[in-house]
Amino acid sequence: MTTLINTDLPLCIGCNKCVRSCPVGTSNVTFLDKRNRLKVRIDKTRCISCGSCLEACHRGARHYVDDTESFFKDLADGKPLSLIMFPAVRSNLPEYKKSFAQLKKIGVHKIFNLSMGMELFVWANLRYLENYKPHTMISSNCPGLVTFLQTHRPELLPRLSPIINPTTILANIIKTHLGNNDGLAVVSACLANSVYINQPSNNLRYNISISRLRDYLIKMKVELSDDTPEVDFDPIELGLDTTLDFNGDFRTNFRQFLDSDLRLDRLHGTKYFPILDEYATAPPETLPQIFDVAGCEGGCSMGPGRVEEIKRFVTNTFNYHDQLAIQRDTPKETLLKRQKRFDEIFQLDNFLTSYSSSPMVQDYVSEDRIKDAYMSLNKHTTTQKTIDCFACGSPTCFEMARKIALGVNLPSNCVLLAQELISQSNKKISDYLTLVRLIGEYMLASGSNDIITTIEHSLMALCSSLDISRSSIWRTTYDINELPKCDLVISFPARIHFTQNTINSDLLPGWLETLSDGEIITKSYTDLTTREKLFFTGRNIGVLCMIPIIAQGDFWGIILIARRHNQTFTREEISVIESSAFLIISSLIAATYDDPKFFDNQLLTSIL
Ligand code: SF4
């Protein structure tokens, strides 16, 4: 298994912090969930497992999966297993020697110090520089950076140092030089180490974060006391007296071995990865011989898999003391002697690899699609297209348009568009309220003699405000079997007739049952059955909607509305139609108090 970063969607609030922190613009995909809430998930084909979003998400909505559980299960099943520990373990687990003793007690064979892999990595890079004299090269020890170049900046791969990474170097040596065939787990604060797992040249099979290892030991109630014995790293027999602790970044470690004034520049932190684009185009005479690039700003000990409580100055102190110890206790001649020893044992060729680009990510978008995306953002002028406020998580409006064109972001995630939509919607709501008030005033002003004209005016106002082509009101009565039927009371425009002036379950089977349950029916004309179409025949209808009017708990009747085109009715529109219908019906009910035969005598006969 490899490490995977996931989103816990119920916890995500769509704040875009992860989008902002991600060095790969397109690996965070914004979408609307079923309840129309903005959420951000990860596209695993684009994600480089750098973990920056884990650090950025303050809602705990990002988490990772590693191999801790499977490692300990396999250990319990009796598989021969050993560990490669990053030096970060010393700052992350202050009592690491006692933890080592416990790990050995439950069956771990050997615990190796990655520092030896780093020392060999430095040796191989030095020899490569001497032999091949590249004008400039990018260090290759950070898996997040290497994956980033392979998937998103393949044009820089020729500048990447061809030396295999320290973890793989050590895993190869454990197998070939030490003859140890145990399955290996790499334990570090780096989640991106997952890319090294299951390569054929060695036995690296598990990627474990220090944080999960610590949690596992706590869960297993591994208690450390004063009596717990201490166990150190296992030696790596390469004819050297000791393993030196190469903690800290590549540039610092590399400098320990140099007696030349080789220029090494450093760039740590995924948020600085855009500077790689500058590096790609900078004049050659301005470039460093070695560009030490890594994803974690605070170094490998401060990766996203670290123990959470560990603070930067704790790890800085460890790094400082390790570097001091090498400088103070290990003269340069000793370091160079160690390098000579490597010359005797190893061939540089065995430390070389070639990096190829990953073919899976296609991020090209045509200009036409960018134009469409700008349209969807309602951005037409240069000023509108260069607001570049970063609120959507993209540093520029262009980048956001590109993401929309690629289908990984949504126009509604633009804060300016959202504001525009809110103000449009506020205006709509205010128009709706005005309409309902107008209808209310019509009703108040009408007497029982002119009520029919008043209702016609109300329906007309409703039709013109909401782009409705016809509306009608139907009143419920019950037949002798107590089955509901609805009779036409009034329609606007009046000249529009239905084939029948009564709706019953023969004409529209099931409709009245649904409506009497208080449910609204909305249908596109094309979806009607042949029998249903007969009822609405010749009406040039695109979409229709029937809303039940429940008055004083009874199914009083319905309002039927229709549009010529296919645009369905929004929730807000339905509410305004329902409220207007309720006002109209209140007046009709009042009219029946004055004249109990009101419906029989006036409406149907006079209007139809
Ligand atoms: S940082 Fe990303 S994953 Fe976390 S809540 Fe915000 S949008 Fe969701």
Ligand code: SF4
């Ligand atoms: S792990 Fe890194 S690359 Fe993947 S989504 Fe998070 S920030 Fe982006």
Ligand code: SF4
């Ligand atoms: S204006 Fe909109 S698209 Fe442009 S950066 Fe701001 S939020 Fe993103």
